[in-house]
Amino acid sequence: MHQTRHRCPIEDSTGRPVITPTRVDHFRLWERRPPTGCGVWQEGDHLVVARPDLVKRVLLDNDRFGVGNALDAVTAFTPMTLRRLASHSVRLPPTLANNDGPDHPGIRAIVAEATTPRRVARLRPWLIGLVRRRVASLMPRLRAGEPVDLHRALCADIPLAALGRLMELPDDEVATVNRFSRAALELFWSPTEPDRQRLLAEAVGVHHDRLRRFVGTAGGMVARLRRHCRDHGLGDDPVIAALFFLLVAGQETTSQFLALLLHRLTGEPGVLTGLVGGTVTAEAVVEEGLRWEPPIVSWRRIATDDTTLAGVPVAAGQSVLLWLAAAGRQVGEFPGRFVPGQRGSRRHLAFGAGAHRCVGAHLARMEAAVVVAETAALLRGCVVSEPFECIDNLSFRMPRGLIVRRAAAGSFG
Numbered sequence: 001m002h003q004t005r006h007r008c009p010i011e012d013s014t015g016r017p018v019i020t021p022t023r024v025d026h027f028r029l030w031e032r033r034p035p036t037g038c039g040v041w042q043e044g045d046h047l048v049v050a051r052p053d054l055v056k057r058v059l060l061d062n063d064r065f066g067v068g069n070a071l072d073a074v075t076a077f078t079p080m081t082l083r084r085l086a087s088h089s090v091r092l093p094p095t096l097a098n099n100d101g102p103d104h105p106g107i108r109a110i111v112a113e114a115t116t117p118r119r120v121a122r123l124r125p126w127l128i129g130l131v132r133r134r135v136a137s138l139m140p141r142l143r144a145g146e147p148v149d150l151h152r153a154l155c156a157d158i159p160l161a162a163l164g165r166l167m168e169l170p171d172d173e174v175a176t177v178n179r180f181s182r183a184a185l186e187l188f189w190s191p192t193e194p195d196r197q198r199l200l201a202e203a204v205g206v207h208h209d210r211l212r213r214f215v216g217t218a219g220g221m222v223a224r225l226r227r228h229c230r231d232h233g234l235g236d237d238p239v240i241a242a243l244f245f246l247l248v249a250g251q252e253t254t255s256q257f258l259a260l261l262l263h264r265l266t267g268e269p270g271v272l273t274g275l276v277g278g279t280v281t282a283e284a285v286v287e288e289g290l291r292w293e294p295p296i297v298s299w300r301r302i303a304t305d306d307t308t309l310a311g312v313p314v315a316a317g318q319s320v321l322l323w324l325a326a327a328g329r330q331v332g333e334f335p336g337r338f339v340p341g342q343r344g345s346r347r348h349l350a351f352g353a354g355a356h357r358c359v360g361a362h363l364a365r366m367e368a369a370v371v372v373a374e375t376a377a378l379l380r381g382c383v384v385s386e387p388f389e390c391i392d393n394l395s396f397r398m399p400r401g402l403i404v405r406r407a408a409a410g411s412f413g
Helices: 026-031 052-060 079-087 104-113 117-143 150-155 158-167 171-189 194-217 220-231 237-266 269-277 282-292 324-328 361-380
Strands: 040-043 046-049 299-303 307-309 312-314 319-322 382-384 403-406
Touching: 026 324, 040 312, 046 052, 052 307, 052 319, 052 324, 079 194, 104 220, 104 237, 117 150, 117 158, 117 361, 117 403, 150 237, 150 361, 158 220, 158 237, 158 361, 171 194, 171 237, 194 220, 194 237, 220 237, 237 282, 237 361, 237 382, 269 282, 269 361, 282 324, 282 361, 361 382
Parallel strands: 046 319
Antiparallel strands: 040 046, 299 319, 307 312, 382 403
């Protein structure tokens, strides 16, 4: 155990401590801020790291900080949950985010090939058309005074539709993933009661069954992964695991980010005016959004050997919680303000860094830029009409919805 002199309280937005000396609520870190002057400290089971340079150091140091715990369930599975998963033959060996092994570079290279900047750029015209049609369909409802859930009606399935095109997934598989992906995030990263855990495990197991059947016959990227893994004696399980987490991450992180960013923009009338008038670019807004409202709030590493971090001893086997969101709000020319285009904005770590940096970064940026550009005029005439809430989760922001209505005397454009 680390000495208590390394223990720092987390504060709320007013600077008041919000935890006891022995435990921190890691499941709603977006409501907290790190303590002043404390970049590394021990809380509960984790060594929390919030200083940007130290977060990046851990992400880049694969020799001292491994990724083996990145996808571990944060709530221990009950025997019933384990039996439910086993009944569906759920096996998720390390493949991407939690893979320290020699097979990681080969698997990652095949996935990255599907999301190159050139392939992503070819999707842009299709996505612009899709978003414009959806925005046009929402205008009459808003003008009639109807509340609209922008998360559900506009952006919840956009990332998955794009992934489906890049990965050559059939339409029925895309629809299935959209139903299952939130269940997976909740099962692995949220605090869950036994009954809820069992239901989530069943949803995950059913989808895993579909993935196993799909992987056996699929073409495109999945076929290349299948050949690669079979040629290296790995079988199909790593392919299923890679697709499992790739679809979850690619769908949920970007759809969550779109909701988070649109919510932020409803409170930034000056930015919306700049977007509509052409003095602010959608790309600058997206980059500032990634810095200020990243969908992945924290990520985990595990110390593989005894070491130190900023003078704090770190024992082998120690779980290290990298507070990505807090790190982002400490970089830039004006770190405490939402200022699109400010110098240093791209130094955030929303996509991680190093060998496990998000392979979908180009795609996420393009999707978000299109949505921001095409919805700016609509957002100028809207107000949020219901509280914007996210469920408890260690790493992911999971909005329940983004309900807006037309502002009094508001106009769009």
